[in-house]
Amino acid sequence: MNAKLDSSVTERPVTRQTFDEVLVPTYAPAAMVPVRASGLDLWDQAGKHYLDFTSGIAVTSLGHCAPAVVEALTKQINTLWHLGNGYSNEPVLRLALALTEATFADRAFFCNSGAEANEAALKLARKxxxxxxxxxxxxIISCFSSFHGRTLFTVSVGGQAKYTEGFEPLPQEINHIAYNDIEAARAAIGDDVCAVIVEPVQGEGGVVPGDAAYLKELRALCDKTGALLIFDEVQSGMGRTGELFAYMGYGVTPDILTAAKALGNGYPIGAMLTTHELAATLGVGTHGTTYGGNPLAATVALTVLETINTPAFLARVKDASAKLVAMLQGLITDYPHMFSIVRGSGLLLGLVVSDAFKGRAKDIQKAAEAQGLMVLIAGMDVVRLAPALIVSDAQIAEAGRLLRLALDGIKAA
Structure with a gap:
């Protein structure tokens, strides 16, 4: 027996180096370690302030430590935590009612992440x-450059070979087509296809919005062949595009929709939404999860949903999007040697680097962080911005100021 733990473990100093010593090296996190946050403001161990335009990868859409979410979770923490799937609970029943009333869906299945939601969706389609x-x-038909999770099934469905290398043999009967390519879709989707899974806005693949004509053609092809259309809205859902879910803005209704990320504002929860007919396929014992739909997660998610799903809130997202796009267009005008276009939807936007800066999105991210602005990348050629949906005009302007300082520093180097 190796008794390495002592009573002082919670008081030991930890640093970024501790990550390299004790965690499995699946990530390469930033040098700074955040310790406190509120709204879009964040502070690291040294007390340095940052403006967070990442939302934890489009997760904390109501901001860090959102008061309404903190209040709801605190109340539930003192009421009921966990029961297991031999029992239901009131929060998950209320959440399911709210989601089905707000969307095309009749039924909901809850789990702990986007990967699990997509796993459930794909299993449902096959069954x-x-x-x-x-x-x-x-x-199963998916798109190149897509991202649907890290389980062996979902990473195989995702269209990025770098995530599957070394994990072979992979699940079979999965094919990939070019995103937004109607002819490729027509050629690939035949009578042997059980499901077509697509992100209405590709996030990890470069912040690329789907063409309306393309998504409508996928719907038509699925109707023709009897395949199920799955919309992965893990990143694009929960108000991120200015609609509760992106499909609503396209006028294309999927058979199955997956959600996670912002659904819990940082508390782990995922959801698969579908119809009565399809849900009946998954009878008792065919699928499950220990923690999915627990009272804590369901309470948080319902609070998030009720906050976001109002006309005024969603209208503000669209207004903030217009202001953020204008700010980024200004950067393109003033730094044409660094950037080419801005693309995306709502408050999920990508600033595409110019040919001269190919492969240097990470350099821009690091320079921004040094100035106190946290941004994301989507591949090596896109700087991704996904601020909390509560972002103010002043914070958008401040992000622009900090980005300009970062870019000037890169120019001078």
Whole structure:
């Protein structure tokens, strides 16, 4: 027995170096270690202030430590934590009612992450097709540059080979097509396809919005072949585009929708939404999760949903988006040798670097952080901005000021 733990462990100093010593090296986090945050303001161990335009990768959409969420969670913490799936609970029932009333869906399944939500969606699609059409209808169509999670199934469905290298053999009957390519979709989606999964806005793939005509054609092809259309709205959902879910702005209704990230504002929860007919495929014992839909997560998610899903809140997201786009367009005008275009939807935007700066998005991210601005990247050629949906005009202006300082520093180097 190796008794390494002592009573003072919670008082030991920890630094970024501690990560390299004790954590599995699946990430390469920044040198600074955040310790406190409120809204879009964040402070590290040294007391340095940052303006957070990442939202924890489009997660803390109501800001860090959102008062309404803190209040709801605190109340639930003192009421009921966990029961297991042998029992239901009031918060999850209220959350399911609210989500089904707000969307196309009739039924909800809750889990702990976007990957789990997509895993459930893909399993449902396979099982439904096997039940209704037989085992030969099993092929899944996804898009290159997509991202759907890190389980072996979802990472195989995601269209980025770098995430599957070394994990072979991979699940079979999965094919990838170019995003926004209608002809490629027509060629790939045949009668043996059980599901087509797509992000209405590709996030990790470069912040690329789907063309309305493309998404409508996917809907038509699925109707024609009996395949199910799955919208992965893990990153684009929960108000991020200015609609509660992005599909609403496109006028294209999926058969299955997945959500996570901002659904819990940082508390782990994922959801798969679908219809009565499809949900009936997953009978008792066919799928499950220990923690999914627990009272704590469900309470948080309902509070987030009720806050975001109002006309005034969503209208403000669109207004803030217009102001953020204008600020970024100003950067393109003033730094044409660094940036080419801005793209995305709502408050999920990508600033694409110019040919001269190919592969240097990470350099811009690091320079911004040094100035006190946290931004993301989406690949090596896109600086991604996903601020909390409560971002103010003043904070957008401040982000622009800090970005200019960062870019000037890169120019002078």
């Amino acid at each position: 439904y097709a096997h039940t209704k059409f037989g085992p030969n209808k099993s092929r």
